[in-house]
Amino acid sequence: MSPNLESGPLDELSVTKPVSVGIIGGGQLGKMIALDAKRMALKICILDPCSCCPASSVSDELIVADFTDEQAIRKLATKSDVITYEIELANSKALIDLASKNHNLVNPSPETLHIIQDKYKQKSFLKKNKLKVPSFEIVNSEEELFDLCEDFGFPVMLKARENSYDGRGNYLIRSKREISKVFSRFAGGGRGGEKEEERQLMVEKFVNFRQEISIMVARNRSGQITSFPVAENIHEDHILKLTIVPARVSERVAKDARKMAEKALSALKGAGIFGIEMFVTHDDKVMINEIAPRPHNSGHYSIEACSVSQFEQHIRAILDLPLSEPRLLCPAVAMINILGPRNYVGPYIISGVTKLLSLPELTLHIYGKKISEPKRKLGHLTLLGKSMHETLSRVDTANKIIKVRPLRENKGDLN
Ligand code: ATP
Ligand code: MG
Numbered sequence: 498m499s500p501n502l503e504s505g506p507l508d509e510l511s512v513t514k515p516v517s518v519g520i521i522g523g524g525q526l527g528k529m530i531a532l533d534a535k536r537m538a539l540k541i542c543i544l545d546p547c548s549c550c551p552a553s554s555v556s557d558e559l560i561v562a563d564f565t566d567e568q569a570i571r572k573l574a575t576k577s578d579v580i581t582y583e584i585e586l587a588n589s590k591a592l593i594d595l596a597s598k599n600h601n602l603v604n605p606s607p608e609t610l611h612i613i614q615d616k617y618k619q620k621s622f623l624k625k626n627k628l629k630v631p632s633f634e635i636v637n638s639e640e641e642l643f644d645l646c647e648d649f650g651f652p653v654m655l656k657a658r659e660n661s662y663d664g665r666g667n668y669l670i671r672s673k674r675e676i677s678k679v680f681s682r683f684a685g686g687g688r689g690g691e692k693e694e695e696r697q698l699m700v701e702k703f704v705n706f707r708q709e710i711s712i713m714v715a716r717n718r719s720g721q722i723t724s725f726p727v728a729e730n731i732h733e734d735h736i737l738k739l740t741i742v743p744a745r746v747s748e749r750v751a752k753d754a755r756k757m758a759e760k761a762l763s764a765l766k767g768a769g770i771f772g773i774e775m776f777v778t779h780d781d782k783v784m785i786n787e788i789a790p791r792p793h794n795s796g797h798y799s800i801e802a803c804s805v806s807q808f809e810q811h812i813r814a815i816l817d818l819p820l821s822e823p824r825l826l827c828p829a830v831a832m833i834n835i836l837g838p839r840n841y842v843g844p845y846i847i848s849g850v851t852k853l854l855s856l857p858e859l860t861l862h863i864y865g866k867k868i869s870e871p872k873r874k875l876g877h878l879t880l881l882g883k884s885m886h887e888t889l890s891r892v893d894t895a896n897k898i899i900k901v902r903p904l905r906e907n908k909g910d911l912n
Pocket of ligand 2: 786787
């Protein structure tokens, strides 16, 4: 085993006995954590249900198991000096059990994960800590949903409390007529008379926001807190498509957002990086949409555009190393998600690469997912710019060039 992290701050890194980081989840976030960890010759062990997950290409060991598999999580613990997670589906109860025996082992704290996993618990926690969130209520029946829609006024955002991401567990109810259909489909028992597993639901008042913004904030185990610049997020079809930094908000909004993000972090236990998603209303008020206790899609720009990336900051935080004060290295940056096309599931090709890479100051990330699915995040592009105006015009150019298309064996794509 490597130097015990319980004995105090980490001051020596050994190549012979490297510090070992266990990551639950081997998607693109796990891969990018591993890539930064590898720069410091740390050892990476990934737990993921898929043996060919994106992080498998850059990890030392892989445990193939479900994120919730208690035995596999215990096995990961025997191989790790510190365990972290890149996905909220990790088994928080098993992690709480492990942390009760070794306080520093799991970061961010599994108690924080437990709160965040349930959108209702999370919002209640934020509200209790005097952080502004959209009005919300739990929904147990169709009748309750009718009443709440009346109270909130249409449209209303219905959300699955757990196991949802990339907007897949959200449904916008636009009118009274939709309530019954949506409720039965969402709560289970909908399709073909088959009883699906019941889902716990909540509703939120629809926020007619002017902008969506986010801030990555990190805290190390010693309590040092640092935040990244404010990012502005543009969604399409409930999924993040574009992040631009700096966000086009006033200095006061940026200050309020940063204050709110740091206050949220102070309320939550544990070390690591957190993504704080926020809405900015038309009268310049800031409220929290939700918190991710992990690196976040809207923080990818930091790899090329900041003095420290969100991934390195996360590693520093969980190993209790000093955090670096993140600084933007260029006047503007854009991050474009490369998403799987609609109506296609299967192997794919990303085309337009030569033309794309001939654009200045552009970096292409391809995660290595074998299969494309509608709106699946397959990679991203980062564009560094001289001004936001110039960067956004290059975003348009890049979007026109890059295409994800089906890989068809009979077209000779496999040769
Ligand atoms: P992600 O994984 O992208 O964070 P998610 O499944 O966790 O998504 P949310 O963050 O709750 O879902 O919502 C996804 C998007 O839906 C938000 O970024 C926002 O655009 C929109 N949205 C969510 N809640 C509201 C709301 N109360 N009012 C208006 N829009 C909302
Ligand atoms: Mg979200």
